[in-house]
Amino acid sequence: MVKADHEFGGQHTDIKLAIVERYLKRYSAALHTWCDSVWYIDAFAGTGKRTVRVEARAGDLFERPAPERVEQRRGSAQIAIDIDPPFDRLVFMDAKRKHFEALCHLRDQHPDRDITVLRGDANTLIQGAIRWDGWKKTRAVMFLDPYGMEVEWKTLQMIAETKAIDVWYLFPLAGLYRQAARSFAKIDNSKEASITRMLGTDSWKQELYSSLGPPPLEDLLGALESDEERQRNADVATIEKYVQKRLKTIFPEVLDPYPLPPAEKPQRFSLFCAISNPSPKAIALAQQFGRDILKG
Numbered sequence: 047m048v049k050a051d052h053e054f055g056g057q058h059t060d061i062k063l064a065i066v067e068r069y070l071k072r073y074s075a076a077l078h079t080w081c082d083s084v085w086y087i088d089a090f091a092g093t094g095k096r097t098v099r100v101e102a103r104a105g106d107l108f109e110r111p112a113p114e115r116v117e118q119r120r121g122s123a124q125i126a127i128d129i130d131p132p133f134d135r136l137v138f139m140d141a142k143r144k145h146f147e148a149l150c151h152l153r154d155q156h157p158d159r160d161i162t163v164l165r166g167d168a169n170t171l172i173q174g175a176i177r178w179d180g181w182k183k184t185r186a187v188m189f190l191d192p193y194g195m196e197v198e199w200k201t202l203q204m205i206a207e208t209k210a211i212d213v214w215y216l217f218p219l220a221g222l223y224r225q226a227a228r229s230f231a232k233i234d235n236s237k238e239a240s241i242t243r244m245l246g247t248d249s250w251k252q253e254l255y256s257s258l259g260p261p262p263l264e265d266l267l268g269a270l271e272s273d274e275e276r277q278r279n280a281d282v283a284t285i286e287k288y289v290q291k292r293l294k295t296i297f298p299e300v301l302d303p304y305p306l307p308p309a310e311k312p313q314r315f316s317l318f319c320a321i322s323n324p325s326p327k328a329i330a331l332a333q334q335f336g337r338d339i340l341k342g
């Protein structure tokens with residue numbers, strides 16, 4: 047692998063990118079009918095490419111054996127550049143220097159396009175610049191595709207406040223259910239803080255956890271004061287519902303998430319689409335796209 051190669055995800059990554067690509071095509075076509083300034087913002091943009099290792103295949107009656115091979119596929123930034131009608135502006139962010147350099151190279155290969163590449167933590171970059179008067183006349187789709195629990199609730203809140211940005215968010219459900227251990231007592235302070243930072247509240251402690259039956263009378267006071275007895279009774283589906291409910295507190299519409307990988311139980315990610323524009327027209331449009339795209 048050369049240094050800027052970016053090998054990540056599995057087969058579900060193809061599905062994730064196919065869903066987002068379908069949305070971007072529909073979105074760009076619909077929005078360009080009335081809006082002159084339609085943007086794409088990729089806050090965890092990677093390099094524009096994806097290195098995929100395709101396993102060796104044994105031969106059978108119909109096919110010859112094939113050795114392992116390495117393929118280069120398009121990453122989200124390249125997919126967004128290729129959308130037709132084209133986005134009027136593209137903003138790519140990444141924290142990693144090699145990825146930033148690869149994105150600059152991608153930008154330089156498209157001198158006719160308005161592409162901005164930013165290096166840094168997506169939360170800091172978004173929170174520092176997203177408040178802007180121009181959102182009244184500009185619409186955007188933002189893709190939040192972190193490896194793990196990097197997206198802060200405050201970032202989502204500020205995106206929602208623009209009332210102009212649709213967000214595709216690959217929510218790290220496995221990250222959450224692993225950090226939110228079955229036994230509340232096993233969650234240390236740093237895990238507790240990272241869950242709260244991602245969900246924007248500590249109400250998850252009540253919503254996802256409950257006490258294990260009534261304690262004996264003589265232990266009542268001790269048990270109430272202790273976390274020993276609290277267990278997460280919420281399963282993965284309930285946790286996902288809770289996340290959707292949280293997102294709905296700040297976004298006027300959140301489409302039902304798509305589980306990724308789709309055939310894996312429990313799923314590792316939930317791909318959410320949240321709409322920040324409260325107008326019934328914008329919501330109806332996003333719901334229509336969602337129905338068409340998420341249901342195949």
Ligand SMILES: C[S@@+](CC[C@H](N)C(=O)[O-])C[C@H]1O[C@@H](n2cnc3c(N)ncnc32)[C@H](O)[C@@H]1O
Nearest residue numbers: 090091092121122140141142166167168191193
């Ligand atoms: C899953 S990859 C994104 C893949 C990309 N969407 C694609 O399809 O090619 C996550 C990216 O986020 C970057 N990253 C990790 N933490 C970040 C942060 N706090 N802010 C911005 N970028 C970050 C990583 O360097 C990596 O390139």
